[in-house]
Amino acid sequence: MLNSQLATELYWSLNDTPKSTRLKEKCTLMNLLTSLLRPTREASAHCDGPCGVYDPAQARIAAEAVLSMEKKIAALGDGQDLATINSRTRFIEIKEQQAEIAKHDLNVLWTDYFKPEHLEKYPDLGDKFWKIAKLCSKNKTEQDPANGEALLKAIEEIHNIFWATKGRDVPFYLANP
Amino acid sequence: MDETRGNRLNRLAPVFLSATAAGLAAATVGVFERRFSRYLVTGASMEPALHDGDWLIVDLKAYTKRLPEPGHVVVARDPREPTREIIKRVERIEPFTGLTWLAGDNQHESTDSRHFGPVTREHLIGQVRWRYWHAR
Known part of the structure; x- marks a missing residue:
């Protein structure tokens, strides 16, 4: 029983699970930061005509x-x-x-x-x-x-x-x- | 001085300090949020100065006490459709009336005062102060 527990722990420590969890945490933190910084309003720099569509x-x-x-x-x-x-x-x-x-x-x-x-x-x-x-x-x-x-x-x-x-x-x- | 009371104060000092710091930070953010707004640019009428997808900080109180000046990049309400906000550069301002002519930097892909005429002070929302994210 104890042996198998140790084996599981060893298995997880050898595989890079902790690193990938850290990466995941980092990603969610980044997402949180981006969502905080993301613009809330939109300023239109358009023109009314269908311009911008060009093709030789x-x-x-x-x-x-x-x-x-x-x-x-x-x-x-x-x-x-x-x-x-x-x-x-x-x-x-x-x-x-x-x-x-x-x-x-x-x-x-x-x-x-x-x-x-x-x-x-x-x-x-x-x-x-x-x-x-x-x-x-x-x-x-x-x-x-x-x-x-x-x-x-x-x-x-x-x-x-x-x-x-x-x-x-x-x-x-x-x-x- | 009572020793136990002094100890308790010592123990609580970090709590007070961090609470004050948090309060100050919240107040700063509050003041900032009230005065500035984050904007996303869509469209190409301000090329090459601003690109589609740029993120900007707009000063909403820029024109409460003074008039815009030629060259300022501003966010304004579209006079034909007041719910739509447009971004243009101030071309000129009429003395006395304060009527403001707006123009896109990229005049071939811009609808501006050439089409809808000058805008009034009430249409102006704010001045673009910083770009904090470049789309490219």
């Missing part, structure tokens, strides 16, 4: 549509029959619209999302956005799919910088690879 994916989708139209225009050939002219006109119109949308979405990122501290870390960001806006215009005035590819490459760069500023690793992907 918007521009990427528009740019993909531009590239798709450029490829379709190239595939259409130079037929002058009514049906071909009709299709070509539609493709051109969609290409124009989507290039404008990409330009707008990129400008929103540049003017609304990016802040001076981001510019400190990426000093060439202004130059990048200036060039990418010009690239959007080039996609409007021309119809070479190479321009669409270049635009997507540039948007990928913005995508990488954008998510780096948020401390997140978000892979770039295409809806229509």
